[in-house]
Amino acid sequence: MREPNLYIILSTALIGSGFFFLYMQHVRVIFETRTSIQTLNQLEREALLRREDALYYTFYKKLVDGPDFWHGYEQLKNVTDIEYPNSVNVLQRFYVLPELVAAYFFHLVRSGYNPILQPMQFYFEFVWLMGGVTLLVLYLYGTLLSENVFGGIYGVISYLMFHSFVSKIYERPVARENFAFPFIFLQMFYLCICIGRVIHRQKHSSRLFMIFVLSMFTACALLSWQFSTIIFATQIMIVMTSWNMNTMPTNVANAFALDYSLSHLLGNAIAFVLSHGNSQLLFTWQLSVSTSLFLITVVRQVRSRRHVNDPLQSDYFSFKFILLALVFAGSMQEKLVDVLRRTGVLSVQDNNYVHYCDLWAHWAFQVNVNFVTNLSACNPLYARVAWSELWQLVKTLIVKPYCMYGVVMLAMFFRKWRKSNVPTTASQEQRERARNYVLEDFLEEHHVSMTDMSNKQTEQQLQQCFKMLESCDHDYERYKRKKAKLQQQQPPARDDFIKNIKRLKAQIHRNSDKQRKERQQHATKDTKEEEPPLEQEPDEDQEPELANAEEAAVHEAHEVINDDDETQPSMSATEEEAMPSPAGNGSGQRRQKPAAATATSTASMPNAKTASRRSSSVVPTANTQIFNMHYMYSFLQMLVFTILGLAVRKLFFLSFTQGCVIAPTICSKVWYHRQRNIFWSVSLAVFLLSMFDPGMVNIREEYFPAKYEHSADDLESMLEWIKLNTERDAVFAGPVEIIGTVHLTTRRPIVNHAHLEMRQMADRTEHAYSVYSRQQSSDIYKQCAELKIQYLIISLDECTNEVRDDCDLLSIWDDKQPANRKYPQFCHELLHKQVPSFLKVYTNDNYGIIKMFSQSVQIILKHAKMPEMAM
Numbered sequence: 094m095r096e097p098n099l100y101i102i103l104s105t106a107l108i109g110s111g112f113f114f115l116y117m118q119h120v121r122v123i124f125e126t127r128t129s130i131q132t133l134n135q136l137e138r139e140a141l142l143r144r145e146d147a148l149y150y151t152f153y154k155k156l157v158d159g160p161d162f163w164h165g166y167e168q169l170k171n172v173t174d175i176e177y178p179n180s181v182n183v184l185q186r187f188y189v190l191p192e193l194v195a196a197y198f199f200h201l202v203r204s205g206y207n208p209i210l211q212p213m214q215f216y217f218e219f220v221w222l223m224g225g226v227t228l229l230v231l232y233l234y235g236t237l238l239s240e241n242v243f244g245g246i247y248g249v250i251s252y253l254m255f256h257s258f259v260s261k262i263y264e265r266p267v268a269r270e271n272f273a274f275p276f277i278f279l280q281m282f283y284l285c286i287c288i289g290r291v292i293h294r295q296k297h298s299s300r301l302f303m304i305f306v307l308s309m310f311t312a313c314a315l316l317s318w319q320f321s322t323i324i325f326a327t328q329i330m331i332v333m334t335s336w337n338m339n340t341m342p343t344n345v346a347n348a349f350a351l352d353y354s355l356s357h358l359l360g361n362a363i364a365f366v367l368s369h370g371n372s373q374l375l376f377t378w379q380l381s382v383s384t385s386l387f388l389i390t391v392v393r394q395v396r397s398r399r400h401v402n403d404p405l406q407s408d409y410f411s412f413k414f415i416l417l418a419l420v421f422a423g424s425m426q427e428k429l430v431d432v433l434r435r436t437g438v439l440s441v442q443d444n445n446y447v448h449y450c451d452l453w454a455h456w457a458f459q460v461n462v463n464f465v466t467n468l469s470a471c472n473p474l475y476a477r478v479a480w481s482e483l484w485q486l487v488k489t490l491i492v493k494p495y496c497m498y499g500v501v502m503l504a505m506f507f508r509k510w511r512k513s514n515v516p517t518t519a520s521q522e523q524r525e526r527a528r529n530y531v532l533e534d535f536l537e538e539h540h541v542s543m544t545d546m547s548n549k550q551t552e553q554q555l556q557q558c559f560k561m562l563e564s565c566d567h568d569y570e571r572y573k574r575k576k577a578k579l580q581q582q583q584p585p586a587r588d589d590f591i592k593n594i595k596r597l598k599a600q601i602h603r604n605s606d607k608q609r610k611e612r613q614q615h616a617t618k619d620t621k622e623e624e625p626p627l628e629q630e631p632d633e634d635q636e637p638e639l640a641n642a643e644e645a646a647v648h649e650a651h652e653v654i655n656d657d658d659e660t661q662p663s664m665s666a667t668e669e670e671a672m673p674s675p676a677g678n679g680s681g682q683r684r685q686k687p688a689a690a691t692a693t694s695t696a697s698m699p700n701a702k703t704a705s706r707r708s709s710s711v712v713p714t715a716n717t718q719i720f721n722m723h724y725m726y727s728f729l730q731m732l733v734f735t736i737l738g739l740a741v742r743k744l745f746f747l748s749f750t751q752g753c754v755i756a757p758t759i760c761s762k763v764w765y766h767r768q769r770n771i772f773w774s775v776s777l778a779v780f781l782l783s784m785f786d787p788g789m790v791n792i793r794e795e796y797f798p799a800k801y802e803h804s805a806d807d808l809e810s811m812l813e814w815i816k817l818n819t820e821r822d823a824v825f826a827g828p829v830e831i832i833g834t835v836h837l838t839t840r841r842p843i844v845n846h847a848h849l850e851m852r853q854m855a856d857r858t859e860h861a862y863s864v865y866s867r868q869q870s871s872d873i874y875k876q877c878a879e880l881k882i883q884y885l886i887i888s889l890d891e892c893t894n895e896v897r898d899d900c901d902l903l904s905i906w907d908d909k910q911p912a913n914r915k916y917p918q919f920c921h922e923l924l925h926k927q928v929p930s931f932l933k934v935y936t937n938d939n940y941g942i943i944k945m946f947s948q949s950v951q952i953i954l955k956h957a958k959m960p961e962m963a964m
Contacts, residue, residue, distance in 0.1 A: 105242065109232045112249050113225040119253070120221050123795050124263040138213055139838045140809050144847040146267035147833035148175065150216070152189050154837070156196030157212045165196065170369075174842035176854070177824050178881060185369040187848075190316035191272035195219040220266045226275040227260075228252060231750065234282045235757045237289075238724055244757030251753040254788035257795060258482060259749040270746070273318030278750075280310035281328070281730065285723040287349070292341065292722055297348040304356045311360030315377075316368060319850070320744065322377035323449075327733045329357060329382040331726055333389070343393075350390040357383035448850035453740060461908050465855040468862070471900035474743040482745070527567045531558050724758070731755050807937045811886075812838045814935055815942070819884060826861040826877070827886030831940075835886070844880045864920045864943070865891050866906040867913035874930045877945055885943040889936070892920035 125131065130138055142150050155172075156165035169183040183189060195216055203210045228249060235248030252259055262271050283306055291297050314321040332353060341349075357379060365374045374380070448469070451462040455470050456477070469475055535555055536542070545551055565571040731751040738745030808831060815825075816839050825835055829847040836843045845857040860876040864887055877885060894917055896904045907914050923931055924941065935942035 105233070105236060105245070108242065108246070109229045112232050113229045116228040116253075117221040117225045120224050120263050121217075124217070124266065126796055127263060127798065136812060136838050137809055140812060140834055142267060142837065143830055143834055145269075145833060146265055147837040148846050148848075149187070149189065149192060149267055149269075150213075151175075151833070151837045152183055152187070153192040153196055153216055154212065156192060157199050162197050162200045166193070174840075175836065175846060176857075177842040177844050182369060185371050186851075188269055188273075188317050188319060190313065190367075191219070191223075191269075217266055220262065220271055223272055223275050224260065224262050227278055227750075230275065230278045230282050231754060234278070234285070234727075234754045237282070237285060238727060238754060239757040247757040248753045250784070250788070251756050252750065254784065254791055255485070255749050255753065257791050258485065259746050259753065261746070263795070269318040270320070270743075273314045273321050274747075274750075276310045276314040276317065277321060277324055280307060280314065280325075281727075283307065283310065284328075284332075284353075285727060288723040288726065291345060291349050295342065295345065297345050297352070300348070300352050304352050304359065307353070307356035308360040308363060311357055312363040312367070315360065315364040315374065315379075319373070322374075322379040323737070324747070325357060326378040326382050327737075328730065329354075329379065329386055331729045331733065333382070333386050335722065335725055335729070347390055347394045350386060351394075354383050354387040354390060358387065447852075448855070456740065463855075464859050464862070464905060464909050465849050467905045467908070468858070468902075469849055471905075476742045478739055478742050478745050483739070524567045527562055527569045527572070528559065530569050531562050531572065534558075727751070728755060807939050808834065810937055811935065811940050811942070815839045815841065815884075818935075824881055824883045825886060826857075826880065826882045826884075828888050829858060832886065844882055861885070862902060864923070865902040865918065866910065867903075867916040867918055868910070869916075870919065870928050870931065873919055874945065882945060884934075885945060887920050887923075887941045887943060889924070889939055889941055892918065892924055892941075894918040894921040 155168050159165040172181050172183050199215050231252055232245040232249050236242055236245035287303050361374055361380050451466040455462050455466050461467055535558055562572045734747035734751050738748040824842045826844045832843050833846050845861050849855050860880055863873045863876050891902045903918055930946050932944045934944045
């Protein structure tokens with residue numbers, strides 16, 4: 094891994110910047126093509142946002158509608174209209190860092206450059222910019238792993254070809270992962286750079302800068318997306334496991350692991366402070382795992398000082414200590430949260446990550462945990478990944494490259510096999526001519542004459558050359574290529590071995606000088622202190638022993654270095670056939686007797702083989718270690734992302750994106766530097782094949798979707814009715830898919846929203862969804878009255894009194910309350926009959942609005958006509 098020069102850095106930055114701006118334009122055009130947002134009015138634009146996306150854009154509107162940024166910032170500390178009537182500190186409960194940054198820069202641009210700037214347009218441009226950052230990092234990441242610019246370009250093109258799988262930025266621009274993943278990707282990329290630099294230099298420098306950068310990326314990701322902690326927890330486990338198996342010096346490995354764990358702890362602390370004490374950051378798995386890694390590193394440092402000569406025992410201890418450290422860190426985490434709760438320093442909410450554990454238990458064991466878990470499992474974002482999508486990933490990123498490589502290697506094998514089996518009969522004249530050429534070369538290379546051919550050793554060497562010529566079917570050109578190949582392969586191994594021995598000799602001399610100086614200093618100190626002579630006798634006895642040991646070590650090193658010229662072992666028959674004449678080393682020119690020179694150089698070849706084995710066991714090469722570390726981390730991270738994606742469909746884009754980084758390594762110089770032309774051809778072939786299928790197909794589907802329909806649920810008409818016919822302080826509840834949109838467009842207070850992982854919100858949603866059950870009207874009214882609901886929005890598709898599949902709300906309620914299956918569905922009865930305390934005031938093809946009254950008010954308004962609109 095060589096240091097890149099300025100030209101490479103500038104060219105890489107230029108190409109990456111081009112991809113950055115092109116991708117921003119790409120997603121901007123796709124979004125405009127699908128939504129025609131420029132032709133929509135304000136209400137229609139805001140109606141595009143659903144679920145929690147609408148909720149987060151509401152926070153952004155509060156920030157930009159104020160006279161300045163800090164006015165909206167203070168408003169978010171006390172919001173009462175999203176969990177009515179409770180007051181919520183949005184900065185503490187939600188992941189609003191992207192909205193804060195976008196709103197801050199919006200005020201700067203509007204006050205200084207563009208007074209008529211549209212808030213939504215600026216917000217979407219901020220989203221496209223974050224998407225461009227993701228593509229830029231992907232290009233740099235792919236270039237780093239493949240060690241060539243084409244690898245980064247290949248990764249970018251793969252990302253664009255699988256854009257419908259790797260990103261839904263044009264379908265859900267406000268999704269949290271669109272803001273958090275660029276920081277996660279940056280953290281992973283910079284971590285790989287740090288690993289490669291540490292292994293290449295064999296030392297750990299710039300420690301404070303590394304901690305600062307990694308902690309800032311970590312904190313930004315934690316403040317933008319709740320799933321960031323899960324990703325970082327898996328990353329720490331991978332690094333913790335792989336770093337214990339490396340061949341780095343113990344002090345360097347400990348220093349790096351300590352700084353890495355501190356970066357996560359510091360990032361978590363920064364996120365906790367900036368979020369005004371978000372208690373969910375105290376429950377994260379990332380905090381437990383990073384604390385355990387910190388404890389492991391500290392204990393490993395202590396043990397490495399005691400066991401200086403036994404590094405393997407320290408590694409083995411670290412493996413045994415991982416589980417214990419995890420348990421200890423987890424218990425300490427729970428104790429800390431409990432102490433903060435008891436002292437009143439922190440208002441700790443319920444652990445939101447329990448909801449995701451319930452989801453995984455529901456998928457793994459097919460059990461009904463609770464109502465909200467079953468409701469979330471039916472969300473398309475949390476559904477299981479289809480095998481067709483998984484096959485697309487495997488086919489393009491794995492099957493195509495390796496099948497193409499297998500075809501090329503198979504073709505090469507059959508070509509050699511056919512060529513070796515083709516009988517070649519050379520004429521007698523051709524044989525004699527080839528033998529004469531070989532004889533002339535032998536005489537010229539070894540500086541011998543025909544009179545010296547009577548020497549048995551010289552004659553034996555010549556016969557070996559004739560045997561090699563015969564194995565080449567008397568083809569003189571093949572004979573020269575084979576001989577040149579044998580001569581080129583041997584010297585580097587011998588040179589590497591000699592260099593390692595010389596380095597070992599220098600190290601022994603340094604150690605002996607150091608020990609001699611220490612003994613002299615110790616002797617002078619002892620003489621000054623006038624100690625009894627009996628106590629000095631052991632040191633006097635040990636001094637000759639140490640000197641003898643040093644002399645023996647130096648003498649052994651000298652013998653190993655000179656072994657190539659002094660020893661002349663006999664060769665086996667196989668080795669004699671394989672290496673007929675090592676004259677390429679020039680040994681004949683250094684000695685006066687050619688025969689002796691030939692014998693000496695021939696005898697040195699087995700030592701060269703031994704040297705190659707010894708050199709590989711003394712110091713591993715930098716390329717091997719880099720391949721084993723940062724590439725292994727990236728590959729294992731892709732496997733973990735695949736597992737997470739198979740469990741949660743929403744996270745499957747992680748696997749595709751990381752796969753686009755790993756795919757270019759098919760042409761990596763780290764893997765295939767010996768057959769670079771073949772693997773470049775394979776990569777280009779796979780690249781071109783993937784461009785047409787599925788590349789162009791997916792891109793065409795993005796620009797011209799066949800099944801995309803905008804505003805097919807008549808939501809805009811219902812929102813218009815709410816704005817015109819309800820009070821400004823009327824309290825609403827309804828389906829989590831649209832209730833956030835109702836609050837965004839009408840500014841009416843709501844009692845529930847789409848963050849079902851919050852325990853309190855899960856209970857509120859279950860009460861609001863009781864209208865789809867078979868319960869009695871009095872029980873349903875009581876649950877809604879506790880939440881102070883005045884208007885209840887219902888989905889007419891769920892009020893059919895029929896069970897179509899397991900994801901029907903009626904089916905979920907029947908599983909939860911099997912005793913009520915004999916009763917009709919309440920909302921179905923409500924739409925066709927008059928029910929006390931419930932009055933239908935609006936319906937269209939998809940939604941209905943129910944106004945709730947107390948019993949006394951219902952009697953008074955019995956004959957009054959409410960404003961009802963039937964569509």
